Amino acid sequence: MAPILEIKNIETYYDLIYAIRGASLIVEQGSITAILGNNGAGKSTILKTVMGLIEDQPDKGSIEFLGERIDGLDTEKIVRKGLIYVPEGREVFNELTVDENLLMGAYTRNDRKGMAQDFERVYAYFPVLAQRKKQWAGTLSGGEQQMLAIGRALMGRPKLLLLDEPSLGLSPILVQEIFKIISAIKEEGVTIVLVEQNAKKALAISDFALILENGRFVMAGPSAKLALDKDVQEFYMGARSEESAKGYQRWKRKKRWR
Amino acid sequence: MIDFIQMLLSGVAVGSSYALMGLAMVLIYKTSEVVNFAQGEMALVSVFMTYLVLATHGWPFHLAFPAALVFSFFLGCFLEWAVLRRAKTPNILSMIIITIGIEMILLGLVSWKFGADPKTLPFPIGPYDAFMIGDLFISELEIMTLVLALAIMAGLFLFLRYTRFGMAMKATQQNPVAARLMGIRVNRILMVTWGISAGVGCVAGLLIAPTVMSPFMMWDPMLKGFAGAVLGGMTSLPGAVAGAYIVGVVENLFGGYVSTEFKSVVAFVIIVVVLCVKPSGLLARHYVKKV
Ligand SMILES: Nc1ncnc2c1ncn2[C@@H]1O[C@H](COP(=O)(O)OP(=O)(O)OP(=O)(O)O)[C@@H](O)[C@H]1O
Numbered sequence: 001m002a003p004i005l006e007i008k009n010i011e012t013y014y015d016l017i018y019a020i021r022g023a024s025l026i027v028e029q030g031s032i033t034a035i036l037g038n039n040g041a042g043k044s045t046i047l048k049t050v051m052g053l054i055e056d057q058p059d060k061g062s063i064e065f066l067g068e069r070i071d072g073l074d075t076e077k078i079v080r081k082g083l084i085y086v087p088e089g090r091e092v093f094n095e096l097t098v099d100e101n102l103l104m105g106a107y108t109r110n111d112r113k114g115m116a117q118d119f120e121r122v123y124a125y126f127p128v129l130a131q132r133k134k135q136w137a138g139t140l141s142g143g144e145q146q147m148l149a150i151g152r153a154l155m156g157r158p159k160l161l162l163l164d165e166p167s168l169g170l171s172p173i174l175v176q177e178i179f180k181i182i183s184a185i186k187e188e189g190v191t192i193v194l195v196e197q198n199a200k201k202a203l204a205i206s207d208f209a210l211i212l213e214n215g216r217f218v219m220a221g222p223s224a225k226l227a228l229d230k231d232v233q234e235f236y237m238g239a240r241s242e243e244s245a246k247g248y249q250r251w252k253r254k255k256r257w258r
Numbered sequence: 259m260i261d262f263i264q265m266l267l268s269g270v271a272v273g274s275s276y277a278l279m280g281l282a283m284v285l286i287y288k289t290s291e292v293v294n295f296a297q298g299e300m301a302l303v304s305v306f307m308t309y310l311v312l313a314t315h316g317w318p319f320h321l322a323f324p325a326a327l328v329f330s331f332f333l334g335c336f337l338e339w340a341v342l343r344r345a346k347t348p349n350i351l352s353m354i355i356i357t358i359g360i361e362m363i364l365l366g367l368v369s370w371k372f373g374a375d376p377k378t379l380p381f382p383i384g385p386y387d388a389f390m391i392g393d394l395f396i397s398e399l400e401i402m403t404l405v406l407a408l409a410i411m412a413g414l415f416l417f418l419r420y421t422r423f424g425m426a427m428k429a430t431q432q433n434p435v436a437a438r439l440m441g442i443r444v445n446r447i448l449m450v451t452w453g454i455s456a457g458v459g460c461v462a463g464l465l466i467a468p469t470v471m472s473p474f475m476m477w478d479p480m481l482k483g484f485a486g487a488v489l490g491g492m493t494s495l496p497g498a499v500a501g502a503y504i505v506g507v508v509e510n511l512f513g514g515y516v517s518t519e520f521k522s523v524v525a526f527v528i529i530v531v532v533l534c535v536k537p538s539g540l541l542a543r544h545y546v547k548k549v
């Protein structure tokens with residue numbers, strides 16, 4: 001099957017800041033693809049570039065969704081094609097209720113029946129939200145807001161869902177739950193790109209993973225394989241290895257990746 | 259006592275047109291964070307166009323007034339599309355200067371085309387038709403203004419609350435980036451907001467024009483409406499309305515008991531005091547983002 005998303009060698013600038021320095025990525029239909037990397041590596045920037053949120057970017061390269069070029073299109077148009085992004089930090093509509101937020105998630109749709117079904121589906125995934133339907137989103141807890149942000153994205157019936165650090169700032173139990181739900185969404189046939197700091201969990205549920213450093217992918221492969229890689233374990237999963245006591249060797253190995 | 263009640267009533271009566279101007283300004287401020295100083299002049303152009311079709315071309319009222327609303331709607335849309343959207347990396351100061359620029363241009367156009375001498379807009383009810391309740395004097399135009407202002411407020415409230423487009427307007431106001439991520443065409447929302455706002459202002463203008471009609475007629479109501487909006491926190495529609503009525507009443511009481519000459523200064527004093535003491539306004543319940 002043709003890939004659902006194909007990014008070819010994109011470069012993105014924020015004015016003079018060179019944030020993405022030639023990154024390519026293929027996302028297969030029905031998979032979860034994880035993007036890992038440290039703070040400031042450019043993970044969010046890649047997703048924002050795909051969504052057309054950074055004006056006049058990407059500067060170079062191309063982005064294809066279902067075989068169609070989408071780079072240079074307006075965000076609104078990209079969303080309408082079925083590519084939906086849950087931004088870092090939730091970004092719910094604070095002064096709309098939970099129900100209204102979900103309704104805005106379905107803004108591009110007109111099928112009342114399907115929308116009613118999706119309301120049910122979202123409230124089934126997130127029972128906490130069902131109890132707070134009439135509450136302003138701004139008064140929800142951080143975890144509840146994250147659930148709302150994901151639920152709101154589901155209301156748009158995404159073909160491809162981009163999740164930017166969904167586990168950020170959540171308690172361990174909630175993290176567990178969010179990851180379970182992400183797997184369940186995949187089982188429904190939604191393709192997912194998952195940006196995460198929590199490498200261990202992300203590798204566990206994803207099919208394919210890439211590691212981003214300074215705006216370039218330095219490593220890519222099946223998640224199961226990456227999870228066994230020494231460097232990945234050391235630098236992203238917090239495992240300690242023998243040699244790492246020697247700073248030099250650590251530096252050398254890190255350097256190799258650039 | 260009768261004097262006092264009469265002043266109160268007149269205050270509420272002028273407050274209604276201030277309230278419409280305040281509403282119009284808040285609508286725009288909420289969606290695009292622009293204080294639109296051209297608001298009054300946008301209404302002015304619509305009023306003079308109405309005058310043109312009524313007095314010169316002899317249109318009937320039932321055609322001319324709806325046409326005025328449609329015209330003002332498109333004028334608002336056009337200004338947003340043609341001027342404000344072009345502003346690259348806008349900041350508050352440049353936006354203010356742009357709207358003041360639009361204001362001057364529109365004012366200039368009207369003065370040039372129609373001259374500065376006072377006119378009267380033909381209107382179904384005369385400005386001096388009135389009735390008395392006991393010893394209280396109420397003009398029909400004032401009643402009409404009050405009723406229309408309340409109806410427009412109710413309409414806006416229902417529109418924002420219960421229609422999908424209205425909700426999208428609120429969503430855009432609260433978080434434009436997230437709104438785009440929902441597939442909402444944010445540019446279109448901004449444009450239509452300007453259109454609706456211009457329409458609300460146009461109603462205010464048409465209700466003022468039977469009493470005073472000159473190129474400077476909207477200056478005072480706009481500033482008073484702005485004062486009311488500031489009093490209400492600039493981001494709250496009910497706040498702007500309440501604020502505008504307060505300005506109208508306080509101004510009239512001041513005029514009655516203290517000094518008629520300085521009556522108009524009241525609005526400015528209110529603006530200055532509110533901005534110094536409680537910039538968030540009296541009624542703002544704006545949600546502060548959690549960090
Ligand atoms: N709006 C912006 N203007 C200028 N520079 C930016 C902007 N947003 C991000 N950057 C820079 O681009 C680089 C990549 O940022 P990005 O947000 O993509 O990192 P990230 O991998 O998502 O990090 P984190 O894990 O902390 O979210 C950083 O160096 C950052 O400082």
Ligand SMILES: [Mg+2]
Pocket residue numbers: 043044045088164
């Ligand atoms: Mg990020």
